[in-house]
Amino acid sequence: MGARPSFPVVGPGFARRTRARSGRRRAVREGRLRGVAVRSGRRRLLFADESEASVRDLAAMMLTISDNTATDLLAARAGLDRVAATLAELGLAGTVIPCTLREMLDAVGREAGLAGWAELAAAPDMGERLRGPLRAIHTIRTxxxxxxxxxxxxxxxxxxxxxxxxxxxxxxxxxxxxxxxxxxxxxxxxxxxxxxxxxxxxxxxxxxxxxxxxxxxxxxxxxxxxxxxxxxxxxxxxxxxxxxxxxxxxxxxx
Structure with a gap:
């Protein structure tokens, strides 16, 4: 009694043990991905416990459920400069990714008159605030x-x-x-x-x-x-x- 449970999290390329800690924000720390409720629009994706994910699993989260945090982690892993170079090599001149999704969302929140994305997402008048000409929305574009x-x-x-x-x-x-x-x-x-x-x-x-x-x-x-x-x-x-x-x-x- 009183001991926190541990459990294996298996992804392609590794199998490690990690301790469950609910209620923590997801972040990268010492190679681990911590749990957080990820909000995309009005949809909330729960990943509550501390866990680890492989690059392949992050790609699956990005492409199958549009997980913004997974996208940002992969962008950080590759490097935005490398992403830009690849876009140029592929002839995608109209596609621009100068920052992470989180940075863009926070910029939109500030432009809407709040401290950042978290405050905007929680604002009861979010819809009205988004009706203005928000330039930051066009930061990442294609x-x-x-x-x-x-x-x-x-x-x-x-x-x-x-x-x-x-x-x-x-x-x-x-x-x-x-x-x-x-x-x-x-x-x-x-x-x-x-x-x-x-x-x-x-x-x-x-x-x-x-x-x-x-x-x-x-x-x-x-x-x-x-x-x-x-x-x-x-x-x-x-x-x-x-x-x-x-x-x-x-x-x-x-």
Whole structure:
């Protein structure tokens, strides 16, 4: 009695023991990833106990559930300068990642008149504060054309080593969110996608649509709502409808 439980956390490449400590913020300390409730928009992802995660597992969290902290940890591991160099090598001139997601979110919070992101996320008038012209929202940015190009490179095995490209393709097929691009297609169409949302205003999704005949199409649909968290289902459906219409046009069916 009174002893804190320990348990093994196993990820690809390692198996270690760590002690459970609930209620701590997640951070990197001595190679460990501590637990925190990660908030993305109005969605809260719980990772409450101290634990350890491999780089591969962080990539899975980033691509399947859009975990912002996992994304920032991977960016720190790679280095933002290296990320920028890779974007340039791949010809993605419209994609800019000058800072971490947390830094961008904190900048938005300060621009909205608060101390940072945590205060903005807890503010009862968050929606009203976000309706102003917030320049920090555009700090990290890309274009649909860049994302379509990136998808082509990944699916052709040209964005990096084929093993890495294959891993990204597999993880995108496991994305939890299925109510955007996939909504525009019947169940026999396979969609591997990555969604993106910001403050209930920006709602995007990119992905590769594979039809039953084996043909594949890269799709990137970006939207911006007039008000946060309004008509979310309709916007999601519109993303799927736009992708389906584009595929039909490319196939000469309309």
């Amino acid at each position: 274009t649909p054309a860049d994302m379509a190009r990136l998808l082509r490179l990944i699916w052709r095995g040209e964005a990096g080593p084929e093993e890495a490209c294959a891993a990204v393709r597999e993880l995108m097929a496991r994305q939890v969110t299925r109510q955007r691009l996939a909504m525009g297609f019947p169940h026999d169409v396979r969609v591997a996608a990555k969604s993106g949302s910001l403050f209930g205003v920006v709602r995007n999704e990119i992905g590769v649509v594979r039809l039953p005949d084996g043909r594949r199409y890269a799709a990137a649909v970006f939207t911006r709502a007039e008000r946060p968290y309004v008509n979310e289902h309709a916007i999601n459906a519109a993303i799927g409808a736009a992708a389906a219409a584009a595929v039909q046009a490319l196939r000469g069916e309309c």
